[in-house]
Amino acid sequence: MTEDEKPLGERMKLPWRQMPIGGTAFQPGSSTEYKTGDWRIIKKPVIDHKRCIMCLLCWIFCPDVSITRSPDQVEIDYYHCKGCGICSAECPVRCISMVEE
Ligand code: SF4
């Protein structure tokens, strides 16, 4: 067993009572390191940019901050998008389609 494969407690040489509590974020912004797009199954959102009116509702409603914006376009960050479909449901002109992966 390599050092990386050992349980966290063994690697840290800590008895379990001294291990950090699970689910605790020790640094702000660390969630960007986790590519939660791996969790997406079945469908992903795809934007039809020709029909987009840049209302930014998708950007506001995305619970995973997976829609990025520039002055003239919104894009999906597939590394973090979990495929929930909220952006597609909220788009007033229905220009975000949920398509098979
Ligand atoms: S499908 Fe969900 S997670 Fe992905 S961009 Fe749309 S609102 Fe965000």
Ligand code: SF4
């Ligand atoms: S909600 Fe639809 S129209 Fe509005 S910015 Fe997003 S993709 Fe464009």
